[in-house]
Amino acid sequence: MTDVIPAPRGVVAGSGEVRLTVHSQLYAGHGVEGVGQWLRTVLWQATGLPLREGREPGDTDTDGDGIGLQLDPELGPEEYRLVSDETGVRIEGGSAAGVFWGAQTLRQLLGPDAYRKAPLGRDRTWAVPHVTIEDSPRFRWRGLMLDVARHFMPKEGVLRYLDLMAAHKLNVFHFHLTDDQGWRVEIKRYPKLTEVGSWRARTKFGHRASPLWEEKPHGGFYTQDDIREIVAYAAERHITVVPEIDVPGHSQAAIAAYPELGNTDVIDTTSLSVWDTWGINRNVLAPTDNTLRFYEGVFEELLDLFPGEFVHIGGDECAKDQWQQSPTAQARIKELGLGDEDGLQSWFIRHFDTWLTARGRRLIGWDEILEGGLAPGAAVSSWRGYAGGITAARAGHDVVMCPEQQVYLDHRQHDGADEPVPIGYVRTLEDVFRFEPVPPELGPKEARHVLGAQANLWTEVMEDAGRVDYQAFPRLVAFAEVAWSALPAPAERDFADFERRMTAHYGRLDALGVGYRPPAGPHPWQQRPGVLGRPIEGTPPNV
Numbered sequence: 001m002t003d004v005i006p007a008p009r010g011v012v013a014g015s016g017e018v019r020l021t022v023h024s025q026l027y028a029g030h031g032v033e034g035v036g037q038w039l040r041t042v043l044w045q046a047t048g049l050p051l052r053e054g055r056e057p058g059d060t061d062t063d064g065d066g067i068g069l070q071l072d073p074e075l076g077p078e079e080y081r082l083v084s085d086e087t088g089v090r091i092e093g094g095s096a097a098g099v100f101w102g103a104q105t106l107r108q109l110l111g112p113d114a115y116r117k118a119p120l121g122r123d124r125t126w127a128v129p130h131v132t133i134e135d136s137p138r139f140r141w142r143g144l145m146l147d148v149a150r151h152f153m154p155k156e157g158v159l160r161y162l163d164l165m166a167a168h169k170l171n172v173f174h175f176h177l178t179d180d181q182g183w184r185v186e187i188k189r190y191p192k193l194t195e196v197g198s199w200r201a202r203t204k205f206g207h208r209a210s211p212l213w214e215e216k217p218h219g220g221f222y223t224q225d226d227i228r229e230i231v232a233y234a235a236e237r238h239i240t241v242v243p244e245i246d247v248p249g250h251s252q253a254a255i256a257a258y259p260e261l262g263n264t265d266v267i268d269t270t271s272l273s274v275w276d277t278w279g280i281n282r283n284v285l286a287p288t289d290n291t292l293r294f295y296e297g298v299f300e301e302l303l304d305l306f307p308g309e310f311v312h313i314g315g316d317e318c319a320k321d322q323w324q325q326s327p328t329a330q331a332r333i334k335e336l337g338l339g340d341e342d343g344l345q346s347w348f349i350r351h352f353d354t355w356l357t358a359r360g361r362r363l364i365g366w367d368e369i370l371e372g373g374l375a376p377g378a379a380v381s382s383w384r385g386y387a388g389g390i391t392a393a394r395a396g397h398d399v400v401m402c403p404e405q406q407v408y409l410d411h412r413q414h415d416g417a418d419e420p421v422p423i424g425y426v427r428t429l430e431d432v433f434r435f436e437p438v439p440p441e442l443g444p445k446e447a448r449h450v451l452g453a454q455a456n457l458w459t460e461v462m463e464d465a466g467r468v469d470y471q472a473f474p475r476l477v478a479f480a481e482v483a484w485s486a487l488p489a490p491a492e493r494d495f496a497d498f499e500r501r502m503t504a505h506y507g508r509l510d511a512l513g514v515g516y517r518p519p520a521g522p523h524p525w526q527q528r529p530g531v532l533g534r535p536i537e538g539t540p541p542n543v
Contacts, residue, residue: 039069080135083132084128115167170480186224214463249318418527470516
């Protein structure tokens with residue numbers, strides 16, 4: 001029995017252990033040298049053991065205390081096999097990613113102190129129990145979305161979250177970079193996006209109905225070199241970064257920087273500043289050729305920074321009020337024969353769908369983009385419930401399931417009065433553990449379009465890294481198991497066993513410095529007394 005999280009596919013326990021010593025060596029075969037470098041670094045930091053470069057465990061030169069990493073073409077792309085026996089520790093994977101996930105499992109087997117940044121300075125034994133673990137992921141998309149627009153997270157915090165994702169075998173980082181409240185990525189041809197759009201004069205504290213304000217500027221952005229560093233750091237951990245530039249709604253920060261992007265025939269867009277509160281904003285992009293060319297320029301620079309398959313274009317919560325009042329928008333609807341404002345939004349999205357496809361990329365957006373039709377390669381983030389994902393899969397589109405009623409981690413974890421800034425439905429650790437990404441309405445062929453699942457962290461009421469930690473953990477651990485492990489139906493899942501394994505895992509989170517919500521409730525310093533939230537009572541609808 002092991003305490004590994006996510007739960008592996010198969011575990012066979014042995015009766016001995018491999019002890020790592022100052023004489024132990026680490027061998028990394030062809031194609032997994034990067035994994036070897038990562039593993040040697042983190043274990044040297046935690047243990048002080050040099051783990052010098054060596055030969056494969058099992059060779060006559062070793063004493064059965066080494067670690068070997070190598071590829072096995074018979075295994076699936078992210079599949080791995082970890083064997084700890086009298087010859088040492090061997091990790092084999094179908095790709096470097098598979099070996100990396102096996103190395104993450106090895107780190108868990110060494111105990112919580114293997115997650116520290118420096119040795120604790122006392123004599124101790126570093127031992128790996130004799131065991132055979134065979135494992136592979138259920139889904140190819142095991143994602144976390146981090147909103148850095150509402151509250152900016154400095155680069156070091158983003159890198160830390162990539163490490164936390166890797167520790168839980170999550171492999172897609174959805175980077176929400178723009179919104180009404182801030183533009184967070186440098187675009188060289190449009191410098192005002194960060195000169196003006198990356199900061200706001202003040203910030204609402206709590207839900208938008210709260211009377212409280214933080215009366216100081218808030219902002220920040222990532223230079224293009226910062227982005228390159230983040231993408232490279234993620235790639236070393238076998239994580240793909242999916243950037244999101246939200247259009248045509250959620251765009252007031254961009255309009256504040258470049259007023260001509262807004263509906264200038266309806267409002268004085270030069271009077272707009274970066275938004276300082278929360279909710280659905282009425283100031284949206286104008287459906288003009290100038291706007292299209294502007295954002296093509298943005299995406300051209302973005303494609304040079306993010307090499308991955310997908311680019312997220314948002315597409316959600318676009319208010320139509322200004323388009324209804326705009327002679328320019330109405331003329332465009334008539335010119336293109338679009339029928340109404342919903343058709344105009346669909347035209348806007350389809351433009352970038354075609355543009356990205358022509359450049360070898362795939363568009364993904366929130367489920368509102370289904371309205372009006374999509375190109376065959378486009379994918380959908382199903383956030384308003386399961387319905388959008390079901391519709392998309394039945395139409396042949398790939399889907400990432402992230403229903404707000406299940407895996408929006410900004411929603412509160414308990415109904416207690418001391419829960420900080422309570423938002424939304426109560427979603428406990430057990431609720432997330434019982435989340436099922438594939439709805440029963442989908443047949444086997446349609447279900448193959450479910451790429452996986454994603455947990456979302458919207459940061460309106462998360463003003464710092466401590467608040468992000470509190471909302472994410474421990475529920476992100478349960479989500480990681482859902483996304484990785486082949487679990488039974490939700491009602492049949494063994495939550496008691498998961499809680500047992502979490503007892504050990506809290507020690508790992510402690511060593512990593514994660515400010516998670518304790519099982520008994522928030523620490524006094526995690527509470528936010530008097531800060532208004534927006535709790536929703538009852539069980540969330542299954543829509």
